[in-house]
Amino acid sequence: MGGHKGRQLASKWVKTEALLSHIDIAPHIPPTKRFTAENLRSMLDAHHMVVVKPVVGAGGHGVIKVTKRSRGSKSASGAESYAFTYYAQTKRFASFAALIGALNKKRKGRAYLIQKGIDLATVDGRPIDYRVKYVKTEKGWVYRAIVGRIAKPGLFVTNLCRGGTLVKSAFGISRSISPAEVAEKKSKMRELTVLSTGVLEKKYPGIGQLGFDYGIDKQGKIWIFEVNTRPQ
């Protein structure tokens, strides 16, 4: 806390809950629950692909994609199978119990979230998302940057420290969605940034720097993955 950079909030859960309280922001937050076996089961039933991540984390560390596949009703038991992807490695599981066992091994007792997996628009098959940096100055809040980050080939996380490539947001939106949508998507991300900052600052006075991670899915919908209070 404190310091010239402003107040810091580590918990992704706390920040997500704050944003969910605003009626115009909530539709842009992927459904999110605490990690429990029961919640994982229901989230996989509802969304088929989910991302599990540490409540307190950064740099894509510990972020795991989990998928469920149903093989149809013909086969008796064992109609479902599961897989998770951690960095470039995918593991498959024939039962939910085996999946949970492996996830708990990775979690090592840390608190995790489960989030609906967003099918991100891609550039050359690589998922892309966007970082909007917003900083408080004497003149009020100002944008420092809106940049695209393209995942390293084979990864689903776009974090730069995981080999992601930094690109101009206009280039990223043009290549992954359409050149015709650049202005609209950028202005929507700015609008969500202003709204979200208002909500967070009201609840947590003293925040001074925010880094928003936005995903745009293949249908063009904008999602907020997380808000960093200590953006790089």
Ligand SMILES: Nc1ncnc2c1ncn2[C@@H]1O[C@H](COP(=O)(O)OP(=O)(O)O)[C@@H](O)[C@H]1O
């Ligand atoms: N719900 C999600 N659906 C799809 N991809 C996601 C989701 N959540 C995170 N990711 C991917 O993982 C990266 C890291 O997740 P993030 O929530 O930003 O945590 P970190 O604090 O580790 O950066 C994101 O930039 C994005 O590429």
Ligand SMILES: [Mg+2]
């Ligand atoms: Mg992030």
